[in-house]
Each structure stands twice: as C-alpha cells, then as structure tokens.
Amino acid sequence: MRTSVRITYPEKVLFPDDGITKADVCRHYETVAPLMLPHISGRPVTMERFPAGIGKKGFIHKDVTKGFPAWLERVPVERRDEKDPGTVNYALANDARALVWMANQNSITPHVWCSRVPRLERPDVCVFDLDPPGDDAKALRAAALAVRALLDELGLPSFVKTSGSKGFHIVVPLDGEDDFAASWRFAHGGGAVLVKRHPELLTQEFIKTDRAGRIFVDTGRNGAGATFAAVYAVRPKPGAPVSAPCTWQEIERDAVGPRTFTLGTIADRIAAVGDLWSGLENERRSLREPLAALEAMLTEDDWKESMAATTRRPKSRKSDQKTS
Secondary structure: OOOOOOOOOOOOEEEOOOOEEHHHHHHHHHHHHHHHHHHHOOOEEEEEEOOOOOOOOOEEEOOOOOOOOOOOOEEEEEOOOOOOOOEEEEEEOOOHHHHHHHHHOOEEEEEEOOOEOOEOOOOOEEEEEEEOOOOOHHHHHHHHHHHHHHHHHOOOOOEEEEOOOOOEEEEEEEOOOOOHHHHHHHHHHHHHHHHHHOOOOEEOOOOHHHOOOOEEEEOHHHOOOOOEEOOOEEOOOOOOEEEOEEOHHHHHOOOOOOOOOEOOOHHHHHHHHOOOOOOHHHHOEOOHHHHHHHHHOOOHHHHHHHHHHHHOOOOOOHHHHOOO
16 A cells, blocks of 8 residues: 555455455555545545445444544534534545545445535535436436436536446536535425426335335435535445446446446546546536526426425334333
C-alpha cells in the first residue's frame, strides 16, 4: 500500500465465496481514489462495515467520535430527531488515506450525502434510485430510459451508474443553490410523473408487497442526512460488484447490468474508459425552472397519492407491539 495506513489482518477474507480479502478491498480504494475523491470529498460518510465478512451480518456506522485517528477529517452534524438529540461526527473521505482507513475498518461500502461541507443544507446532486423486484433486464432498462427522458424534457443533464446491487442510480448535478426541501420535492414529483406515465412498470409504493412486480422509484436519497452508495464503491454482494459509471448508450444496448463491474474487473474498465463522470462538475443546474415545470404536470390528487404511497408503512404485528 502506498498510503501510510497500516492494514490490520490484511489476509482476512471479506467475501468468502470469492476469496477476496481486506487487503484486496483496501487496494481497490487506494487505486480508484484519484477518480473517486472528486465526487465524494466533503460529503459526510456512513460506513457499512462487515467485521466477519459479508457472510455474517454487518452494521451501519456513522459517528467517529472516539477511537479514530486525529488526522481523519470529520464534520459534526446535529441530529434532527427530537427523541434522540445530540451530535454525530461524520467522517469525510477527502484523501486516499481516509478511503483506505475506512476499508481497514472492514467498511466495504461508503455511503455519502448529496451535499458537501461547508454547505450541508444545499445538495449538489439529486439521485433517482431504481429498485427492481427481480432480474428483468428489459424492464429495468426501460425504467432507466424513462427517467432520462423525463430529465431531458425538463432540460436537465443526467449521469448513470450501476448500483452494484439490483438497479441503477441516475444522478442530476445541481448548482447547490436550492435546499433539500426543493431537491426532495423535485425528485418526489419526478417519481410521481414517472409512475403516472408508466403505471405498469413503475411504482412509488414503499411497502414491497404493494409494488405488484413493478420497479420502485426510490427518491428517498434526497433528504437531509440520506445517503447513496458512493461512485466506485464496492457492494457487499457475492462477486464484489462495484457501483461504477456507465454510459446511456450502454444502457440502450443492454451492454451493462447492475453488477457488471466487479472488484476484479474495474481496473480494466477504468483503463478502457477513464472516469465517465469527469464532466459532471461542469453540468450543474438550478432546479427552480424544472421544479415549476414538473409541478405543472401533477394535479393535487397526484401529489396526495404519491405522498401516500411513499409514506405507507407495514402494519405492526401484535407480537411486535409487546413491551418487555
């Protein structure tokens, strides 16, 4: 390793079916750092850690208050939950050393905010996360292209990446002048328009059993404190898939799927195409006119139904309501 981080137990196997070790994961993050850092620096990071490898249950880690190196850059964020007030000190991945250090904590996936310090209340990306119920590549491709078509109609650029899990992440670069309320309303309204236009293909139903085989347009990544898997992040799935940029032409040709790129193939991919998101910074847009245009496409009843779908939650079973 070229960074100064000492890798502890580098031989630890984190992907048991593939023999992929902690050292392999650390090496990946060190290698992709030059491409990854421009997209994630300044964003609060939530680590998805798997101390015993992905064959065992992992956990989400946000607060890095104690037991962490003094050089690790952090940002304090006040909790919004009145029932659980306090401060969360999020790590920032501002250099390769920080990325490798996180991987050394058995953090396979860094999840990042849609905003950056020092303007954490002003998102600079808006994310549409397509979550299909199965492996219908044709339906997923149609869904992704439907999102792009709507964004094109609204005059907005869009960048796409594989999720490394089940779907695609479609990102709109923002100028950082609008707050999270505007970004969330835009994404939510966009989801509502998409469902209205493609009711057999898409849904905003939060409850999986209510989706009836349709693809979930998840716009919940756009609230303050919400996260999405960082670009070039490894995902905790067999084969160590990587959430990597792709082109719209590849989507159209069905040349890529959600798990096409892996820890074992990403280096060759980058050597062949470079960073497909390198122009994202130059395409930032305001949401004000697109949001106004979007709202004109929806009736009050459309908004009500959309809100109801995304806020419905499963009914608690009686056994769940018992107190000990």
